[in-house]
Amino acid sequence: MQTQLTLFEKPSVTMPDLKVSRSGTFVDNIALPVHRWFRYSAGFAAQWVEQVLQEWGIGHDSIVLDPFAGSGTVCVVCDALRIKSIGVEAHPIVARICKAKLLWKTPVDPFADFAAQVLKSARTQKARTSDYASLIRRSFDEDSLAVLESLKTAWSSLQDQSPESELVWLALTAILRPTSKAGTAQWQYILPNKTKKKVAPPLLAFQQQIELMKSDMRWMQSRAEQSRGQIIAGDARSMAVIMPKQVDAVITSPPYANNYDYADALRFEMTFWGDVNGWGDIHDKVRKHLIVSSSQHSSRERLKLEDLLETESVAPIRDELRQVVHKLAIVRESHGGKKHYHTMIAAYCRDIGLVLQELRRVCKQGARMCWVIGDSAPYGVYCPIERWIAELAVAAGFEQHHFEKLRDRNIKWKNRKHRVPLKEGLLWIEG
Numbered sequence: 039m040q041t042q043l044t045l046f047e048k049p050s051v052t053m054p055d056l057k058v059s060r061s062g063t064f065v066d067n068i069a070l071p072v073h074r075w076f077r078y079s080a081g082f083a084a085q086w087v088e089q090v091l092q093e094w095g096i097g098h099d100s101i102v103l104d105p106f107a108g109s110g111t112v113c114v115v116c117d118a119l120r121i122k123s124i125g126v127e128a129h130p131i132v133a134r135i136c137k138a139k140l141l142w143k144t145p146v147d148p149f150a151d152f153a154a155q156v157l158k159s160a161r162t163q164k165a166r167t168s169d170y171a172s173l174i175r176r177s178f179d180e181d182s183l184a185v186l187e188s189l190k191t192a193w194s195s196l197q198d199q200s201p202e203s204e205l206v207w208l209a210l211t212a213i214l215r216p217t218s219k220a221g222t223a224q225w226q227y228i229l230p231n232k233t234k235k236k237v238a239p240p241l242l243a244f245q246q247q248i249e250l251m252k253s254d255m256r257w258m259q260s261r262a263e264q265s266r267g268q269i270i271a272g273d274a275r276s277m278a279v280i281m282p283k284q285v286d287a288v289i290t291s292p293p294y295a296n297n298y299d300y301a302d303a304l305r306f307e308m309t310f311w312g313d314v315n316g317w318g319d320i321h322d323k324v325r326k327h328l329i330v331s332s333s334q335h336s337s338r339e340r341l342k343l344e345d346l347l348e349t350e351s352v353a354p355i356r357d358e359l360r361q362v363v364h365k366l367a368i369v370r371e372s373h374g375g376k377k378h379y380h381t382m383i384a385a386y387c388r389d390i391g392l393v394l395q396e397l398r399r400v401c402k403q404g405a406r407m408c409w410v411i412g413d414s415a416p417y418g419v420y421c422p423i424e425r426w427i428a429e430l431a432v433a434a435g436f437e438q439h440h441f442e443k444l445r446d447r448n449i450k451w452k453n454r455k456h457r458v459p460l461k462e463g464l465l466w467i468e469g
């Protein structure tokens with residue numbers, strides 16, 4: 039096993055707020071301009087990203103990469119600091135939201151005019167709500183859905199792929215949850231059977247969202263002249279559009295193994311827009327483009343354990359991985375659901391290995407990385423994910439690493455399927 043090297047015997051970065059600021063609920067960003075345009079549960083805290091960049095002394099001409107960009111926290115922070123950034127995101131609607139956030143430089147007046155035209159046209163639309171999927175019909179009052187439908191029809195008739203039209207699309211997408219009567223569980227699972235108390239009226243919510251975006255655009259425009267971020271709607275396992283040895287620093291958080299099925303993250307929004315029709319579509323349109331991190335993914339793809347173990351990208355950890363996944367293959371036989379955790383863990387390591395090889399290709403020598411990461415124990419079988427990532431990073435050509443634990447996970451045993459303690463923390467990598 040790779041041991042820590044001197045650079046990280048003491049973490050080179052001390053961040054007093056860090057332990058509270060990496061929140062899985064995105065709460066720290068709700069008050070921050072542009073970040074707050076869309077609430078993405080998986081996001082990490084913008085202020086923490088800013089601290090890391092400052093500690094690292096990242097200058098305006100450096101390039102910062104987030105290969106799992108999500109809602110674009112890293113790129114929006116870089117924009118505010120006038121640093122160049124690249125974000126890669128494979129979930130199509132998440133990538134679109136992320137791209138729209140980087141349009142903050144759009145002049146405010148044309149944006150406001152476009153929104154006003156949508157509102158005006160919506161008033162003349164005859165709304166038909168019966169064609170919506172049951173998830174959508176069950177999640178809204180009839181009247182609210184009729185208003186949202188008329189806004190959507192108005193937007194669709196006016197949209198021209200201009201920055202202002204994309205920003206108004208984002209505004210409408212962002213008000214779907216606040217105007218829905220359905221509850222939202224952890225990780226943005228929509229719960230049509232749970233009614234919430236506070237439901238915003240759609241027209242008011244839309245106007246407020248437009249006002250909020252206008253004020254944030256003015257705020258950003260007073261700080262920076264233009265966005266220096268580039269969002270690639272693509273796959274972190276093959277970032278061919280990024281030239282070799284461009285990147286100075288990486289701040290990222292990949293999906294954790296067996297924590298959450300990201301394909302489901304914005305099913306509600308995608309269903310409203312007609313991008314997917316129910317569960318069946320989710321795999322083909324979203325999940326199969328993501329790294330494998332859920333058992334649904336590995337079972338749908340019918341992955342073969344021995345093929346996965348033979349892939350070159352897991353070679354550095356193959357012996358230990360083989361033992362763990364074979365144990366999982368045995369343990370699953372004693373569980374009713376027979377979930378495909380064994381192939382999921384092997385595919386997860388294959389995919390993370392590929393991402394690290396790509397990062398080595400695009401990063402300069404001496405680049406710095408910070409990964410927010412958690413370990414995993416499906417069926418109670420422990421998988422030392424953060425150590426495996428560190429070993430894969432070294433095999434890819436990075437030199438040093440240090441894991442800094444932030445918190446325990448899975449320690450409230452009630453309702454838990456196993457009692458193996460888990461943790462979450464920062465994996466600092468350099469070289």
Ligand SMILES: C[S@@+](CC[C@H](N)C(=O)[O-])C[C@H]1O[C@@H](n2cnc3c(N)ncnc32)[C@H](O)[C@@H]1O
Pocket residue numbers: 078080081082105106107108109110111112126127128129132272273274275290291292293300327328329
């Ligand atoms: C933990 S979230 C990142 C959240 C982000 N830090 C933020 O602040 O919004 C991980 C993201 O990785 C994305 N993802 C999964 N597989 C990917 C792949 N192969 N390439 C790029 N992004 C991927 C998921 O869709 C998800 O949005």
